[in-house]
Amino acid sequence: MRCRKAHQGHLATMVVMGVLFSGCARQGPPGGSRPKNAVTDTTRAVVPLTPEMLIGSWTLVDVADPGAGKILRLADSDLHLIGSRCGTLGGSWRANDEGVFLADIWSASTAVVEATPGCAKASQETPGWLRSVTAYQFDGAGMPVLLDGRGQAVAQLIPGATPTPEPDKAESVLEPPVVTDEARRALAPAVELPATLVPADQHQPMGRWTPKSGHKAAYLEFTTDGEWHASDGCNDQTGRWVTAAGGTLLATARPTTLAFCADSVPIDQWLTTARRAGLDGNVLVLLTAHGDEVGRLSPTN
Template sequence: MRRYLIGTIAATALVLTGCAQHDTMSAGPDPVTVDAASAAQQEPTELIGSWTAAGTDVASGTVVQFTDRSLRVFDGCGVRHGSWNADQSGLLIADMHSGGGCTAAPDAGLGWLLRADGFRADGDTRVLLDDTGAELARLRLGGRPDSEPDMDPSWLQPPTVTDETRRWLAAPPALPAQLADPTSEELVGRWVPVGAAADSAGRWPKPASVEFVADGTWTGSDGCNSYAPGRWATDGDGAFLATGGVSTMIGCDNVPTGLWLITARQAGLDGDVLVLRDAQGAETGRLVRG
């Protein structure tokens, strides 16, 4: 929930899967908003690929693959699956929703990845940063996971950037003048779709909603299904990112609040209404305090 002073630092140093099961994940750090005047532009599409990870807390031989909306980690425990999001200001968030063969928790031993709140380019290397701008890990392009029985053979090939990826990660147009840039503190709390209070009586098993938590996670419901925790971030200058949205799949006339979040690239306040917009500037949803 912050924009990094990447220019200064550099000088010194999803797939929405409705029926997937979500186990546990590490909570993100407390939200912080900092001045972005010196921030250098990054290119999130350049994260797409297969990387060898290295760092103090990184298991030797770990390979990380950023694909179109999904994330795979190979670290000797099979493959772990998650999601990620990033933008041109250098924000980066990730979560894991299924584990490998060595541990019941999909996020175990991955604090160096799940505590990341930003990234920067250092030549051909990508550096993962925590909420203070400190280095968590370095990613070197060209990582290749070891082949294992029953592994999808496509995972042995590096992911590539597609036209859909470019659309998803494109820099959005400026917020319209009537939309104010929200701080992370202004977003924390429970929100419901516009009109949901009047429309929900007798229609859904539970109210459709999302709740932004101060630790950097979000939860919610589409009216039928509860979303497992994902992550969210804002830079206080209109940028908004979210991951997750994994849920059960109970059928009803639902409101896809999770999809609204993970497809959004911007958030603005129109009075009391939170307006979410995608990379092309189209609205994905509107929410009010609930």
């Protein structure tokens, strides 16, 4: 079978892994407490939650896991965790102007995976500290702080990090990320749900759903550990998800096979383009940032 080219740019020698993530004791159900819309102190101006300001190469400070990595590089939808015990890990991220943040790691350098015990597994798992992150804020100095579902700081991001060149590290990873038009579109604010829909809270999406039309084998399942699993009818798909107030839904999707079958349903594309989720009776409706409907799914009894 052919493999779909990931939307994210990543290391040329990455090994893409599609294995399910393990659980994390620090990770609660998706969603949780949402941060305030701005951070203030008595001497500085209000710092608005602008997700474009997260794009950059950041030195990680105050991360509980000392082997978690030294640099977090966020560019467009690409994420690289650099300087971990397993070298450079790659994946994707999502954020919005309501302070919601989601990260997903699913690849690593082939050379490191083959040479370092335990790194094959690490290349398939988002580190526990990063799995626990569901939100972000900016401190009084305008520096990003990553937060867990309880609003507790998980890591401070300091700008200006410079990755060290390595033989298996792509040059693109060494370059400072810039805000592109693609990133602006991906991070644009989402319109509110239509009044005809009830915002889906963090518990309502959980469980198994089937598309209203398309291949009879297609399905989508949200699990309590922040994972989603699906099939378009003939290809398994997986990723991570998080919800917040107002029906906010952010999701990542990992690379998958691309076997052809008639009437396949692009569940992964539905989720990665969706920014809101609402209920029309018991039907789950996914909408883009512009409020365009991308998919409808019915609960599976």
